[in-house]
Amino acid sequence: MQQHKQSWLGREKGFSAFATGPLLDFWRQREEGEFTGVGNLKIRYARFTSPHHHRVILIVPGRIESYIKYPELAYDLFHCGYDVVIIDHRGQGRSDRLLPDSHRGHVAAFSHYVDDLExxxxxxxxxxxxxxxxxxxxxxxxxxxxxxxxRQPQAFHAAVFCAPMFGIVLPLPPFLAHRILDWAEKLPVLRDGYAPGTGRWRAHPFGINRLTHSRERYRRNLRFYADDPAIRVGGPTFHWVREGIQAGRSIISQADKITTPVLLLQASEDDVVDNRSQDMFCTAMAAAGHPCEGTTPYVIQGARHEILFETDAMRAEALNAVVDFFERHVS
Known part of the structure; x- marks a missing residue:
């Protein structure tokens, strides 16, 4: 494992050769599966397994993402001795969509994501x-x-949250945004329409991206969506934003129920999710008597939202923290 960890620090220099060689060979070994989720939607997932592994890591991606974005992370975790399973959430990736316009990021109820994961x-x-x-x-x-x-605090031996969406950065003052969302909820045409300032998927140049400092990883991820129109997802609907905000509130109020050992990685330059909500979560966990690792978020200095797709130094710091944390929680 230690030798593999050392490779994380110099990967970008030869990223193209790595991606078209060892990583591509690894990706071809994936198994793909599906199951029927809430509302009879087909939910798809990928897995990487070895008969020599007795440990597993379930990867739960973010909004608009697909498991096809995660081969590098799966490769690294697999070579640290873990089987890896990655879900494609309803409404995105290769899973079934909920609206005729497949670019709209939508969910009927946020709890349906949780049901699918269960x-x-x-x-x-x-x-x-x-x-x-x-x-x-x-x-x-x-x-x-x-x-x-x-719901199930004993399900996993340990859990890592990476830039979790416990609060959303809104373009309007919260009181005004909530009024607009509540108003749109009553009008189906607006409710299922794109939230203001968003629309169908389109490719953004690296120079204006808000997700990572890694040019190589950003370009590779962009190619996945450019080459496969079926997995593209654009902006969220009014209803999705409302559901997401309510989910964040619910998480803080239920933090006392989470007794799983938790590590929370926070990106210091994140402007996609609200870092203050992550701080509140750790405070609530500590008050309940089962604090996050280190009591407060582990801040990856200089990182943007996609910590595990950042430049080598920041990514390696985060990935080392993840693997070391899991190694300390074996029972």
């Missing part, structure tokens, strides 16, 4: 009798995971 957990994690069960969630996936852990 179904996958029972099918792929519990069903395979792993000795250690871990979970790593990014952004929206962090909100889904937190609500799942409030």
């Amino acid at each position: 179904t996958l957990y029972l099918k792929e994690i519990v069903g395979h009798h792993y000795q250690q069960r871990y979970v790593l969630a990014h952004s929206m996936g962090g909100a889904i995971l937190a609500l799942f852990l409030a």
Whole structure:
């Protein structure tokens, strides 16, 4: 494992050769599966397994993401001795969409994401009798995971939240945004329409991206969506934003139910999710008597929202923290 960890610090220099060589070979070994989620939607997922592994990490991606964005992370975790399972949430990736305009990021109820995750957990994690069960969630996936852990705090031996969406950065003052969302909720045409300032998916140049400082990783991720129109998702609907805000409130109020050992990674330059809500979550966890690792968020200095797609130094710091944390929680 230590030798593999060392490779994380110099990968960008030869990223193209890595991506078209070892990483591509690894990606071809994936198994893909599906199950029926709430409302009879097909929910798809990918997994990487080895008969020599007795530990598993479930990856819970963020909004608009697909498992096809995660081969590098899966590669690194797999070579640290873990099986890896990655879900495609309803309404995105290769899972079924909810609206005729497939670019609209939408969900009928945020709890449906949680229900889907629970179904996958029972099918792929519990069903395979792993000795250690871990979970790593990014952004929206962090909100889904937190609500799942409030239901089933004993499901995993440890959990990592990476820039979790416990609060959304809004372009308007909160009181005004909430009024608009409540008004739109009563009008179906608006309710299921794009939230203001958003629209269909389009490629943004690296220079104006808000997600990562890594040019290589940003370009690679952009190519996934450019090459496969079927996985593209654009802006969220009014209703999705409302559901997301309510989910964040619910997470803070239910933090006392989460007894799973938790590490929360925070990006210091995040302007996608509200870091203050992550601080509030850690405060609530500490007040309940089961604090996050280190009591407060582990801040990755200089990182933008997509910490695990950042430049080598920041990504390696975060990934080392993740793996080391899991290694300390084996029972």
